[in-house]
Amino acid sequence: MTREFCFTLKARDGKARQGEITMPRGVVRTPAFMPVGTAATVKAMLPETVEAAGADIILANTYHLMLRPGAERIARLGGLHDFMHWDGPILTDSGGFQVMSLAKLRRIEEQGVTFQSHLDGATHLLTPERAIEVQCLLGADIQMVLDECTPFPASREQAASSMELSLRWAERSKRAFQSLAAPGQALFGIVQGSVYPDLRERSAAALVRQGFDGYAVGGLAVGEGQDTMLDMVAVATALLPEDRPRYLMGVGTPDDMLAAIARGIDMFDCVMPTRSGRHCQAFTWDGRLNLRNARYADDPSPLDAASSCPAAAYSRAYLHHLVRSGEILGAMLLSWANVHFYQDLTAKAREAIQTEAFAAFAEDVKRRYAASGDPDDAVEI
Amino acid sequence: MTREFCFTLKARDGKARQGEITMPRGVVRTPAFMPVGTAATVKAMLPETVEAAGADIILANTYHLMLRPGAERIARLGGLHDFMHWDGPILTDSGGFQVMSLAKLRRIEEQGVTFQSHLDGATHLLTPERAIEVQCLLGADIQMVLDECTPFPASREQAASSMELSLRWAERSKRAFQSLAAPGQALFGIVQGSVYPDLRERSAAALVRQGFDGYAVGGLAVGEGQDTMLDMVAVATALLPEDRPRYLMGVGTPDDMLAAIARGIDMFDCVMPTRSGRHCQAFTWDGRLNLRNARYADDPSPLDAASSCPAAAYSRAYLHHLVRSGEILGAMLLSWANVHFYQDLTAKAREAIQTEAFAAFAEDVKRRYAASGDPDDAVEI
Numbered sequence: 001m002t003r004e005f006c007f008t009l010k011a012r013d014g015k016a017r018q019g020e021i022t023m024p025r026g027v028v029r030t031p032a033f034m035p036v037g038t039a040a041t042v043k044a045m046l047p048e049t050v051e052a053a054g055a056d057i058i059l060a061n062t063y064h065l066m067l068r069p070g071a072e073r074i075a076r077l078g079g080l081h082d083f084m085h086w087d088g089p090i091l092t093d094s095g096g097f098q099v100m101s102l103a104k105l106r107r108i109e110e111q112g113v114t115f116q117s118h119l120d121g122a123t124h125l126l127t128p129e130r131a132i133e134v135q136c137l138l139g140a141d142i143q144m145v146l147d148e149c150t151p152f153p154a155s156r157e158q159a160a161s162s163m164e165l166s167l168r169w170a171e172r173s174k175r176a177f178q179s180l181a182a183p184g185q186a187l188f189g190i191v192q193g194s195v196y197p198d199l200r201e202r203s204a205a206a207l208v209r210q211g212f213d214g215y216a217v218g219g220l221a222v223g224e225g226q227d228t229m230l231d232m233v234a235v236a237t238a239l240l241p242e243d244r245p246r247y248l249m250g251v252g253t254p255d256d257m258l259a260a261i262a263r264g265i266d267m268f269d270c271v272m273p274t275r276s277g278r279h280c281q282a283f284t285w286d287g288r289l290n291l292r293n294a295r296y297a298d299d300p301s302p303l304d305a306a307s308s309c310p311a312a313a314y315s316r317a318y319l320h321h322l323v324r325s326g327e328i329l330g331a332m333l334l335s336w337a338n339v340h341f342y343q344d345l346t347a348k349a350r351e352a353i354q355t356e357a358f359a360a361f362a363e364d365v366k367r368r369y370a371a372s373g374d375p376d377d378a379v380e381i
Numbered sequence: 382m383t384r385e386f387c388f389t390l391k392a393r394d395g396k397a398r399q400g401e402i403t404m405p406r407g408v409v410r411t412p413a414f415m416p417v418g419t420a421a422t423v424k425a426m427l428p429e430t431v432e433a434a435g436a437d438i439i440l441a442n443t444y445h446l447m448l449r450p451g452a453e454r455i456a457r458l459g460g461l462h463d464f465m466h467w468d469g470p471i472l473t474d475s476g477g478f479q480v481m482s483l484a485k486l487r488r489i490e491e492q493g494v495t496f497q498s499h500l501d502g503a504t505h506l507l508t509p510e511r512a513i514e515v516q517c518l519l520g521a522d523i524q525m526v527l528d529e530c531t532p533f534p535a536s537r538e539q540a541a542s543s544m545e546l547s548l549r550w551a552e553r554s555k556r557a558f559q560s561l562a563a564p565g566q567a568l569f570g571i572v573q574g575s576v577y578p579d580l581r582e583r584s585a586a587a588l589v590r591q592g593f594d595g596y597a598v599g600g601l602a603v604g605e606g607q608d609t610m611l612d613m614v615a616v617a618t619a620l621l622p623e624d625r626p627r628y629l630m631g632v633g634t635p636d637d638m639l640a641a642i643a644r645g646i647d648m649f650d651c652v653m654p655t656r657s658g659r660h661c662q663a664f665t666w667d668g669r670l671n672l673r674n675a676r677y678a679d680d681p682s683p684l685d686a687a688s689s690c691p692a693a694a695y696s697r698a699y700l701h702h703l704v705r706s707g708e709i710l711g712a713m714l715l716s717w718a719n720v721h722f723y724q725d726l727t728a729k730a731r732e733a734i735q736t737e738a739f740a741a742f743a744e745d746v747k748r749r750y751a752a753s754g755d756p757d758d759a760v761e762i
Binding site for chain 2: 039040043044045069073077083084085278297298300313314315317320322325327328329331332
């Protein structure tokens with residue numbers, strides 16, 4: 001077993017890349033989708049099912065885990081992998097994004113961010129050093145620098161000041177990582193700069209000078225629209241080194257992902273497949289379906305005839321019945337089928353890049369999803 | 382594949398029996414525990430997991446399924462087995478018990494019971510003939526006669542009158558079954574009579590004269606206490622034919638089941654393992670545990686070291702974290718471990734009967750469960 005973290009490019013098709021990240025805990029085939037295991041569980045799925053669906057790596061949230069059950073507790077219990085029965089690689093975020101979106105009474109200073117837990121109101125200080133310490137306690141294979149996720153919209157001045165703070169925090173994160181991390185663990189920098197191309201360029205160039213094992217593009221998919229998001233992705237990837245993986249954080253729809261792959265992105269995470277699965281929605285090769293819709297009550301066809309996922313073999317009528325009845329099995333099957341779809345999507349993207357057929361593949365998926373339109377409003381079960 | 386329903390006694394230990402029910406869809410090893418799949422799903426479990434846990438047969442509820450998604454709809458979709466992906470035998474109740482416990486504005490007459498759906502208030506009439514028709518539409522392998530589940534407490538006069546009505550309904554159920562059922566399907570009668578031994582005797586004897594493929598003991602575990610319940614079981618089994626399976630409906634705790642097996646019962650169903658699993662409670666060979674309890678927060682030991690269930694290998698600390706966090710995986714793992722425990726309990730009971738060690742086995746389980754005491758109050762997740 002290797003003790004190194006390394007990224008190997010295997011194929012290209014335009015700017016789209018197919019590669020492999022090799023880590024002590026396993027190989028991640030890119031483009032890769034990382035199911036989100038917020039609180040040490042990919043919601044409503046067994047870890048072996050996540051793996052069988054094709055996931056090489058999952059994401060877990062530092063913010064949630066440091067608050068409950070606590071990073072020191074997980075370390076005492078043997079680390080996050082043992083705790084949640086996931087043997088493969090785990091990427092953890094730094095906690096910064098959730099501090100901004102979930103916690104209360106945040107105060108951002110040079111030192112770090114002081115916030116109150118959304119669970120019990122207790123006050124915490126998250127510094128770049130503490131974010132790395134927590135990720136090391138969890139035993140994360142890929143760790144992220146603490147950044148300030150710039151609010152959207154932000155003025156140019158706000159965005160610049162926030163991005164510069166994130167660069168200083170990145171430097172401190174890197175120093176902490178160098179003293180705390182185990183061999184084979186990796187640290188990614190995060191490009192910020194809101195919707196301002198020159199700030200994105202400044203951020204990317206500075207991070208590359210600092211030097212990281214991989215680079216994320218952060219602060220996007222927050223309301224700026226797909227065109228702007230993709231422009232910012234292209235600005236960043238143009239400056240990022242070819243021999244390091246690139247990760248677009250928190251994205252997205254199938255179309256978002258394929259468009260970002262076309263601009264040189266290798267990794268994604270998003271709650272969409274699991275959250276949608278708990279909201280009666282399915283991602284299929286026929287587009288997106290809302291299983292609450294009465295049109296499925298008598299539909300004997302399988303959820304997705306084009307899928308090899310066992311969950312997709314259940315009839316739409318049965319899934320409709322389960323979600324209408326508020327049955328947990330509905331959330332289980334739809335989460336499973338959705339994660340499987342996302343894994344199939346990236347597997348087919350990898351294949352398409354290898355055969356230089358990526359553009360046609362992305363166009364086909366876009367067409368399937370455009371035809372399905374917006375799903376009906378759905379109720380969480 | 383046999384087209385017959387038959388019961389074979391394999392071993393005895395005192396009044397405890399070990400046997401096999403052979404049906405077109407499979408063999409049920411008795412004593413058997415049937416997980417409850419109320420609305421065409423054993424809650425929070427995949428059907429393949431229920432099977433792998435050791436279940437030979439599951440129960441589904443006629444009342445729930447006739448209201449939603451509807452028996453005719455399930456028949457159009459190919460029957461309940463295809464609908465829910467369960468290939469093995471299914472026993473359905475007649476709907477009578479849920480009409481009494483869930484529906485509103487019930488009116489019981491000779492013809493049947495008129496009630497309002499708890500879902501939408503629509504008025505329905507359930508007659509013995511309709512109860513059988515619904516069960517045949519579902520394709521149930523073992524069907525139950527419509528009975529009136531006598532309220533508890535009931536005066537002797539109420540209990541006698543209710544029991545006599547159930548006997549007349551049993552006769553009508555049998556006639557309907559004879560004209561509607563498919564080869565190999567079976568119909569069970571249900572002994573009623575509340576807590577009055579002579580009424581129980583009258584009910585059992587009359588049902589045996591009518592003649593059924595098996596006999597259930599109903600109207601118990603409704604507040605009469607374990608001693609009275611077991612007395613009523615013993616009165617009934619003394620009169621029931623040796624060559625037919627006997628089913629104690631809606632029971633129960635591990636101790637209840639073993640005590641009833643000692644009195645000649647072969648089959649059980651109960652929501653306890655799955656409902657407890659959604660309420661943070663686990664049945665283990667160490668007794669009953671409430672995983673919400675803070676004492677498990679740092680407990681690295683597996684849920685149940687004596688179990689071969691994959692769900693029982695997760696640490697108590699992890700399960701505590703999941704249930705505290707309201708994660709669906711907590712309900713999934715605890716439901717799985719509990720159903721597995723119930724299947725192991727009946728498997729070990731079968732083995733103990735074969736080796737004439739049943740009394741010692743039952744005593745050991747009783748001791749383990751007495752020591753664990755009542756679980757703490759728990760909150761549904």
